[in-house]
Amino acid sequence: MRFISVFVSVILFNTFRLSTAYKAAVFEHYALQADTPENTILKNLDEYRNHADKAKIQAADIAVFPEYGLTTVILDNPEEYAVVVNSTNHIINELMTIAKERAIYLVVNLLEKEEEANKKTKYYNTNLVFDRDGKIILKYRKINLFNEGKLTAGPKDQTPTFTTDFGVTFGIFTCFDILFENPSRTVLKNDAVTDIVFPTAWFATMPFFTSLSIQHGYAAANGVNLLAANFNNPKETHGGSGIYLGDGRVVEMVVFDTPSSKPLIQEVPKLSKREDKSICPKLSPFGLPNDLTKSNVSNYHTDYEFKASNYKLKKIDLTQSNVTTTICDSTFCCNFEIIISTSETNTSSVYKVMAYDGPVSYGNVNAHIRVCSLVACESDSDTSCGKRVDVGVKFTKITVKGDLITDETYPTYYTPLTLNTYLQPLTQTIYCNNKNSGSNSTSVQLTTTKAQKDVLVFGILGTTTASAAAPSPN
Structure with a gap:
């Protein structure tokens, strides 16, 4: 037996x-x-x-x-x-x-x-x-x-x-x-x-x-x-x-x-090995995912932590169908390529692009982050950005990319950073990250594969082992 x-x-x-x-x-x-x-x-x-x-x-x-x-x-x-x-x-x-x-x-x-x-x-x-x-x-x-x-x-x-x-x-x-x-x-x-x-x-x-x-x-x-x-x-x-x-x-x-x-x-x-993120595919793997169920989050409370005066922000013109722009925080630079469906856009909405390389507080911990992002705002005021707001813009395509800082002493770990008004990430995207040989930078790109509405945040977040006060490498 x-x-x-x-x-x-x-x-x-x-x-x-x-x-x-x-x-x-x-x-x-x-x-x-x-x-x-x-x-x-x-x-x-x-x-x-x-x-x-x-x-x-x-x-x-x-x-x-x-x-x-x-x-x-x-x-x-x-x-x-x-x-x-x-x-x-x-x-x-x-x-x-x-x-x-x-x-x-x-x-x-x-x-x-x-x-x-x-x-x-x-x-x-x-x-x-x-x-x-x-x-x-x-x-x-x-x-x-x-x-x-x-x-x-x-x-x-x-x-x-x-x-x-x-x-x-x-x-x-x-x-x-x-x-x-x-x-x-x-x-x-x-x-x-x-x-x-x-x-x-x-x-x-x-x-x-x-x-x-x-x-x-x-x-x-x-x-x-x-x-x-x-x-x-x-x-x-x-x-x-x-x-x-x-x-x-x-x-x-x-x-x-x-x-x-x-x-x-x-x-x-099951994965035989982890997915390779060093190459940006031309098409989303396995085809586009299905739209996910939109959640009711009206009574879900979120905290807010955004010191606008620390960030470099630039308003984008929603009357233009194509927006290409770069914004830098010192030597940390972010590139944006945005296509807007102007016929399906409420031009009274406000979006800004941002770059940030500096300190942030996580509860009782002070740390250092690096961010490239498109962000929705309540008004033209920078202090109104990054909140949960009603938006009326259809983006045909959004791409955020850059040769972003990372180095051997203080590695930076970049991830996609996306959020819609239902507090869900945008899943119809392609992300890739490839270390540039012989330099203190990595080539990072995030792009949509499908038109998007209800976007609050679309960008790249870098968390680094550098202290909050550590300088960025030149």
Whole structure:
């Protein structure tokens, strides 16, 4: 009987590996609250169990849950919600059981408590990965904390990757990590990594840092499939989950303006290697994607962080069908080629092109970004730009490009930056990025492949390892 069991396991293992796709379940989750921290965790654990049942019914291979999904977003008293990660802890044991009984890989974020030998207790924002047998195969502690002052940052030398029995090697990181070289780019030093799991409780901030835009931009720029599970609380700027492909397509994404929990269960094509972004194809891969469902986001709250006086901005003339212009912030220059359908345009709308190379604040962190973008404005005033406004312009085509700064000392990581009035990224685009040999620049281009309306932001975002005050190289 043991021989038969092993034989069947080998057959199933090879079947998983030889298939051309796997099935992923990503959960946008609105965390429930109870009378005590313990009961809050148990209440959400019941919800996770129900979600996992839905994933099992549809034969999902992997289920991904959001950051803070078991606890709600806890910044003031994490010690009351933290658990010791071992098999004797009843919360951990229950998660192991959920994975094992449903024979599914399970990715869960929680607050972890660790008591050190000197009796000092540390608290971490931790992702756990369980295999189909319920065993913990990876523990990743978030490195880049966002206003999480009572938590300890995870070690910088972690190796947050795991390989599954269906033949896919995943990288993993959490929320704010996506904006930093370590771990969001260092994880890609492992050439086997083709897919990323991304638990998040994203704080949506206009105009550059909304959830779906950041998620899609990372996948499209790095040629990876991305499974992004977001904490849902739209009144507090949280929400927006998706399954994204390395060629820029979106399998499914959602954003709600009311408290909601939603499973996204879809087949994800396997990649033999990451998509090559160094060549700009003449046509969008696999043809144009279908238009995505427009979301109702009228009650979804977004923060706003845009110091217009720091940016170089130039208004474009919407009465002209062709606009070609360049704008620079010191030596950082952005080129725009824009075709406007003037017969379908309300010329009272206002759009400006911008260039920026300088500091920005992410919560409690000061950093350095580089941006080339077309942006909608409420009025001619620069201070009105980058907000959620009604627009009435049809763009036949938009191209943003440039030989943009990057260097060996302070690498800059560029991604597409697009957003429409429904807080969704523009998916009918082509993005490419090719390092220029012998120079401190990279040739970056983003262009539409289909006419676009409702555009709020269309550009390129660069996050750099340079400090906020570091000068740009000449």
